[in-house]
Amino acid sequence: MAGLNDTDILLNEDWQLAPAANGDALVVFGPDCFFQDIRLEAMTQEGELFYDETWGWSLLDFIQSTDDELTRLEIAQRVQLKLSRREEINSETIAANVQFADDKIGVQVSFKFQGDDLQYQLDIELDRVKVEVKIV
Incomplete structure (x- = not known):
């Protein structure tokens, strides 16, 4: 698992390597990683x-x-459990709200980092084909 101070190869919106102008792969670090x-x-x-x-x-x-x-x-508990495995996240602040609409499942997740008052939110959408996750 990546931490707040780690670096990785940047992936684009299609989860492919994001190329730099010189052809190398771009990197992502810190909170973005x-x-x-x-x-x-x-x-x-x-x-x-x-x-x-x-x-x-x-x-x-x-x-x-x-x-x-x-x-x-069950969905909310699974999301909370998986996020609580990350030591950077204050597990007491994790909240998940699950909604069903048409053929899709939406999950809004909020949490805070350890020692930080700023709240972060993830919007997760599941349909019959894929899972999409957005950082809000």
Whole structure:
């Protein structure tokens, strides 16, 4: 998992390497790297990363789910559990709100970093094909 002080290769909106003008790959660091890592983990099925079988949120498990209180609670708890594994995030501040609309599931997640009062928000949208995560 990437931390707040890590560096990684920058991925574009299609999750491909973002090339620099000279043809090299661009890098992302600091909080942007951290948020890119969260977005990647949220879109990944648990067990897909060969060296960390617990990495991945497996949100696609809920694509064919019915809209009921138990399903909403299970989605919210999974998101909260996965985010709480990151030591940079104050786990007591993680809140997830799940909504079903048409054939899509929306999850709004808010949290704060340890020792920081600034609140961050993720908007996650699942449909029958993909998971999309936006940092708000």
